[in-house]
Amino acid sequence: MEKHVVVIYPHPDDESFGAAGSMAKFRSEGIPVTYLCGTLGQMGRNMGNPTFANRETLPEIRKSELIKACDALDVDLQMLGYRDKTIEFEDRTEVAERLKGILEDIRPTLVITHYPDYAVHPDHNALGAAAIEAVRLMDPNERPTVWAQAISNDYELDLGSPDVITDVNEFFGKKLEAILSHDSQVAGMFGKFKMLDELDEQERREIVANFGKERFYIWQFDK
Template sequence: MVDFSKHEQVVVIYPHPDDESFGTSGTIINFREAEVPVTYLCGTLGEMGRNMGSPFFANRETLPKIRKQELIDACQVLDMELVMLGYRDKTLEFESKDEVAEHLKKHIEKLGATLVITFYPPYAVHPDHDAMGEATFEAIRKMDQDKRPELWATAITNDRKDVLGEADIVIDTEPVFERKLEAIKSHRSQAEGMLNKMQESSNFKGEYENALQRLQYETFYRVNVDEVGS
């Protein structure tokens, strides 16, 4: 059982708009209901994404503005603060890890984070996911040990349980699931395509129910950065 009220400030660090809603929004809602402030450090605007809505309502030129507004809307649903870090989508793996880590460290320390949530590299599927996770781990590694926040990491590769074992934290978001779905649907350009594909399937009901079940449970690993590779 997670005691959401024990933390003073939660900082969520992911690279894209919608990362926070699909994977962590139920957890965020639980922290906010416990009156714990949450801030999202979002790496990019997801401007190189391939999803343009279904049917299309975005194009390569308009997508950054649309995804920025979707992100703002989702953060309003989740009642959390938003900081846009200004990196370019699909290029985080080419940034200096040390420089990104210093950037993140400044934000983490300024906010007084007692918990940081990010991706677990290299078990996060997308190069941007892994790069942001690596930089976050390094940011915490750079901090004085007595000032380091607790670190939870999201792993999403199919082999994660074989390598890392069972997740340390499993949060059932069923009590707040309607708000989680509202946050996901705020990312209209990304979520509508997924829902439409399921609707077109001959097994729509089964696929939809399976998708909802996957979204209902949010899992995290507790990480000691001194025990993982740098």
């Protein structure tokens, strides 16, 4: 059993769409979970229709949504304070050293982050790479296991089947609650989450099938 799990993603809502089911599962087992969120997603394009925010107000809206989601998941939250869409330009070594210090304080047995180069968004790739580098820099005897999440459309062609496939259907309600906490972002292609109970059975089954499993690769530090 894990002793403490740390999740490292760059944006508010990454945790909910990406790993909320696993986080809820760990919490149900009494395992502490900490989310290190890189930015406040202040460069997000979704300002609503009609408009509900601007560049000045969006960060506070997304911050409050992030806090709400973490409360729903019963996880600790640390906000790293980087600027949205700029993590790729941060000094990778400095970010890694900062994360290493946090991890050495928390002493997790598992870190969940994005798989570099297979996570679509530059922030995902950059923070995932820094998180993995942070763990690599740790004393090998103290290193936590790393679960890296790939989300590009063709990742399995290059990486093969994921090492960890967690069925989180039991916690789908909690995952949905976390997703819906990010109200400003649950629109467009994700708008169906807001009316899940109103969808026909086939559409609902497809959504649950797509989001009812969370997939990760175990990072090998000898490669």
